[in-house]
Amino acid sequence: MKKIFFLSLVFLFFPAQVFAETDILQKVREAQKMLEPYEMKFETALVKTPIISKKTKKIIGYRMSGPIVTAKPVILAAWDRDEDKFYPIELMVAHPVQCSVYSFKIVTLGFRVEHVEGCVIGRLVFNVWMGEKKLLVLAGKHFRLPPELSKTKDLNLLEGRTQIGIYTSYSDDLYSKELVNEGYKFLSGEIKKAFGDLRSKQIVSRSQPGKLLADAFPEDYLLNLAINEQMDHSKFYGDSKRTAEEILITDAYNLENAFMWAVSSANAKGRFQFTNNGSRGKPGTYDTVVLAYEEADLIDDFEAGTQDLQNMIKIALCLLDMELAKFPPDVHELYRMEYRKAAIYPSACYNGGCGTGLGLYRWIQKTKYDITIDNFNPSAQAFTYITYKSRYVKSRKTGKIIRTKTAVKVVNMETPVYLKKQMYLWGFIDELKQDLEGGN
Structure with missing residues (x-):
């Protein structure tokens, strides 16, 4: 397995009431440090493909290929504030990730883990319990895959492009x-x-x-x-x-x-x-x-x-x-x-392109709309403009490839x-x- 390079991110995750009880930043640093030495490895499997006889149409053997990636790890640092103790909790998340059904298994026994929201690094929120006691997740360690590789199962490709982040996503308990x-x-x-x-x-x-x-x-x-x-x-x-x-x-x-x-x-x-x-x-x-x-x-x-x-x-x-x-x-x-x-x-222009920006300018000039800070609410017409899309077609007369333009109405x-x-x-x-x- 190739060595995956590490890039640490720092996020925190804790309820608001903790701020008055302890130096939470110090605890987060401890959680980060605790997670640093933990290794992260993809879970893999070999693919077993049946070999079908052309003559009998029956299975005459199997061809093994792979390995392919079937799951990626998450390691959470959960803190028991009563005992002032951290617990590393490893999860294996099914790969490719399905945001609609975030599927994972708990590798570290003795804990109950709930996926609250999110499916990508920086957005994921988990709740953790040890028995009846809820622990606070102060840091997590995740694989970050480039978006263009989020669906691939190729182990070599993923190992070469994967980064690791130590982080926490925002939740309402974080407010201060x-x-x-x-x-x-x-x-x-x-x-x-x-x-x-x-x-x-x-x-x-x-x-x-x-x-x-x-x-x-x-x-x-x-x-x-x-x-x-x-x-x-x-x-x-x-x-x-x-x-x-x-x-x-x-x-x-x-x-x-x-x-x-x-x-x-x-x-x-x-x-x-x-x-x-x-x-x-x-x-x-x-x-x-x-x-x-x-x-x-x-x-x-x-x-x-x-x-x-x-x-x-x-x-x-x-x-x-x-x-x-x-x-x-x-x-x-x-x-x-x-x-x-x-x-x-x-x-x-920055948000919607200058077709939008210049269209807004022309509409304001035409309607003499008064720009105000407190009540800026122009109509949809202000963000409607015409653009032209080009496509290349074969001319019926000459047989040559020519470019045609079609006007398209855009409502941003x-x-x-x-x-x-x-x-x-x-x-x-x-x-x-x-x-x-x-x-x-």
Whole structure:
């Protein structure tokens, strides 16, 4: 078996009442350290394929192949706070993972384990009992498989591409106002650090000539974006504040590793959810930004770059700069006067593409819609635009391959929610700043 390289992630998992009883961060560090030496191995099996006689149509033997991967491990560090004792609990999760039916077996006897939610690293939550006593899961150790290999059973392929993370997903028991503030301070500090690096390299803004990139965008715009990209739409409608706070709590627990392995259904990756879906020789979004801002020394590799927080902050800022540059002078004037209102335009491009962003601009110009922070709710028409799809067909007259274009009406349903979250987060960020400045 090939040696699998280890990359540790730090998440925490504990009920809110524990905060007042003990130094939970110290306990989490102990849980992490306890898990580090535990080996992780795939469970495998040989495939037995019957050999059928062509003449008699009967089985005349069997052909063995493989091995193939049938399960992957999870090791939980469960803490008994009464006894101040940790218990390592190993599970084997059926592979490939079926999110609708998360199937696993408990390898370590003497415990009852309940799968609460999630099916990927960073989202999984478990409850653990020893007899009638509920234990607290403070850390877990998981295999992380690249999304494109999540269904394969090829052992050699998986061993060569698998990473390991020590982590905990957020749950309601994790809530702490103090940790919201800690997450805010950490994330703000990382953004300030990234801005400082870009400023030291004298990276020039494409959207605002004469300005350095780090001076062209306020740091709280990137803070807004960093929270927004990880906020669940449905949770936002249920409890906006709590949803935003969950993100910052996750930052407090995981620091630079928070959301580094986040992957959307559209294969958007990392903290700032970048895609890189190039076509017909054209580079994808990630590669386009890297090429456009060569002097920023962004990480070339998409996979590595989306797992690096500092790189993600810088490349997100560069993309916002590129998107803002596509708008006419009146948007730039609004940005200089009231950047929080004008930010809807580059953010709409960032989230839904500039067909969405420019369509929103034209609709606002046409209807003279008043952009407000507290009640931003344009109609669906604002996010409706026409795009053209090309396809290649054989000409009936000449027999040659020709390109045809078809107009397609697009109604973007995601970006309206995205911008509502952005507008909400301005006030949320201001409130956090006031709390910290007031010593609350």
